[in-house]
Amino acid sequence: MNQSFEYCPVCTSKMALGENEYNSCTSPSCSYVQYENPTPVVAAVIEYGDKHVLLGHNRAWPQRWFGLITGFLEKHEHPDECIIREVKEEVGLDAEIQSFIGFYTFKRMNQVIMAYHVKATGDVILEDELDEVKIVPFEKVKTWPAGTGLALKDFLENLGYEVEELSMDSKI
Ligand SMILES: [Zn+2]
Numbered sequence: 001m002n003q004s005f006e007y008c009p010v011c012t013s014k015m016a017l018g019e020n021e022y023n024s025c026t027s028p029s030c031s032y033v034q035y036e037n038p039t040p041v042v043a044a045v046i047e048y049g050d051k052h053v054l055l056g057h058n059r060a061w062p063q064r065w066f067g068l069i070t071g072f073l074e075k076h077e078h079p080d081e082c083i084i085r086e087v088k089e090e091v092g093l094d095a096e097i098q099s100f101i102g103f104y105t106f107k108r109m110n111q112v113i114m115a116y117h118v119k120a121t122g123d124v125i126l127e128d129e130l131d132e133v134k135i136v137p138f139e140k141v142k143t144w145p146a147g148t149g150l151a152l153k154d155f156l157e158n159l160g161y162e163v164e165e166l167s168m169d170s171k172i
Pocket of ligand 1 (some may be wrong): 008010011027030031
């Protein structure tokens, strides 16, 4: 999550909310503005097996939360490459991009999510961040009304499924 600077990283003067609504340097001789641009993140709706989606559980999450596989772009990396790499790294599967689902803003984390539908093959091997996956038939997937949940909902609804959305209490 982005943090608002208390002091200007250029001239060390105090920062304050400026007329532009951004956290800005208060020194008249400095024009530094902290724009807090969103961080781009890739997310994968992983189709694993026939009409099943693979969801992952992060160690740090409450027990019943499962989500899409996500990741940050490496320097100069194209999102298409990033999504293949992240699926391999996080769940050990070989992914092939099927389609781009869309862009989603995730306000709480100040992220822009780029969501893909990928088909994946191989055996699931979990890396450190994830401790469990579940593989759910498309018709039984429940989504959540934020971040990657919106991408998953769009993906399923585009295929004609009626999707039940969990409340915010039960998911991020
Ligand atoms: Zn400054």
